[in-house]
Amino acid sequence: MRQRRWLELLSDYDCDIHYQPGKAKVVADALSRKEREPPLRVRALVMTIGLDLPRQILNAQNEARKSKNIKKEDLRDMKKLYWWPNMKADIATNVSKCLTYAKVKAEHQRQLGLLVQPTIPEWKWDNITMDF
Template sequence: MTISLDLPRQILNAQTEARKPENIKKEDVGGMLVENSRDPEKFRMKKLEPRTDGTLCLNGRSWLPCYGNLQTVIMHKSHKSKYSIHPGSDKMYQDMKKLYWWPNMKANIATYVSKCLICTKVKAEHQKPSGFLVQPKIPEWKWDN
């Protein structure tokens, strides 16, 4: 997966917007923030750790907020780059979870991959095509064919 030089700045901008008081309710990181704390910003800082570039990470992975379309951009880059060549949803999730985190990440990746037209065209079909069922002839005698 290739990462452009502009990506850390985009992540920082999205995280800054998501931490604003008017957006914090929408950005309820999987129910960990607003419902469980009287002071959501204080609770957020306990879970999200700052990096040297200013972005916040959760357990060593960059947190991608729902604000903006950053999640879609990163899924697009990691799925259609010339180095990854359209991985399936499981492989793509395993690659992306090393670097990024957002709520419902695995389901979002599975949905994204299932909507990829190239993947659906190329995907091998593992079932035999079903046709009309034909009743075999029953012989009148044991060894009669």
């Protein structure tokens, strides 16, 4: 299939195609060069951490963000940097204990009023509103 496509593409040109064995190629490209060194044997890297380290990470994260509300974005940022078993549950319990989070939670906020439908103008371009 691939050869047929190449034949169709090259049929528009007046050219002669000759096979050249690998020994006859003087200039080697990057793909055909022989590797100088054999690749290193790579194994999976597994780090074992102490039981106290996840708690230290959460406490340090809270200290750094005392004035801010802990949000889902923070959880995503922490997931990029760290991982331990039951990380999501640990962060959820830590966030639920946070005093700042409890104060700004939606159920403690004053309810907003109902949305008011604007009046429809009688003539076009009578009322112009912009939102930036």
